Amino acid sequence: MGSFTRALRSASLTLLAALSLALAAPGVRAGAIEPVQGQLNPGDEGYVLTAEFDIDLGNRLEEALVRGVALTFNLEFGIERKRWYWFDERIVGRVIDYRLSYNALTQQYRLSVGGLHTSYATLAEALRVLGHVSGMVVADTAAIKPGNAYTAELRLALDKSQLPKPFQLDALASKTWQVESRTLRWQFAPGVVGR
Numbered sequence: 484m485g486s487f488t489r490a491l492r493s494a495s496l497t498l499l500a501a502l503s504l505a506l507a508a509p510g511v512r513a514g515a516i517e518p519v520q521g522q523l524n525p526g527d528e529g530y531v532l533t534a535e536f537d538i539d540l541g542n543r544l545e546e547a548l549v550r551g552v553a554l555t556f557n558l559e560f561g562i563e564r565k566r567w568y569w570f571d572e573r574i575v576g577r578v579i580d581y582r583l584s585y586n587a588l589t590q591q592y593r594l595s596v597g598g599l600h601t602s603y604a605t606l607a608e609a610l611r612v613l614g615h616v617s618g619m620v621v622a623d624t625a626a627i628k629p630g631n632a633y634t635a636e637l638r639l640a641l642d643k644s645q646l647p648k649p650f651q652l653d654a655l656a657s658k659t660w661q662v663e664s665r666t667l668r669w670q671f672a673p674g675v676v677g678r
Contacts, residue, residue, distance in 0.1 A: 514541030514662035521637040521667045530622040532560060536614035536639050536664060543659040545606065547650065553584040555645035556613065560621055565632045575622045581613055629673045637667045
């Protein structure tokens with residue numbers, strides 16, 4: 484009877500110590516991307532996309548970024564034309580890659596889109612620029628016909644396939660790497676252009 488009581492007391496002390504360590508440790512904040520707005524307007528060169536996202540990387544991604552892991556984000560945009568007799572027709576589909584990295588030597592964050600690279604002093608500034616899309620031509624004017632109803636879709640997500648292999652395995656098992664926005668959808672119908 485005495486050994487059972489000692490074992491029970493030892494197990495409860497171990498459980499209490501683990502619980503107190505878990506409560507005392509700082510919480511892991513999961514990342515999130517929230518779409519604020521998306522807008523499509525006719526411009527001189529075609530239809531121009533303007534969008535805004537609130538981006539929070541979370542503790543784990545911020546730590547990985549500072550330790551040298553570059554993060555690639557995909558901005559996915561599409562336009563579909565409604566058809567009553569068949570599936571909706573995909574008019575436009577684009578994916579733009581943004582690469583966010585940290586340079587420990589200069590202590591700056593670098594945001595790359597295609598061949599364009601820009602450096603920022605703070606992560607908040609780099610995320611603000613990453614989350615702001617302005618003046619991006621996404622469709623020719625000829626592709627969007629006046630009088631038809633269209634649906635625009637917009638989404639921003641971390642591309643886990645671009646992570647180093649050990650992080651890809653961790654991303655499969657952990658929700659802290661699931662940083663993506665919900666798909667923002669809106670309807671639009673271009674007006675008839677005057678003669």
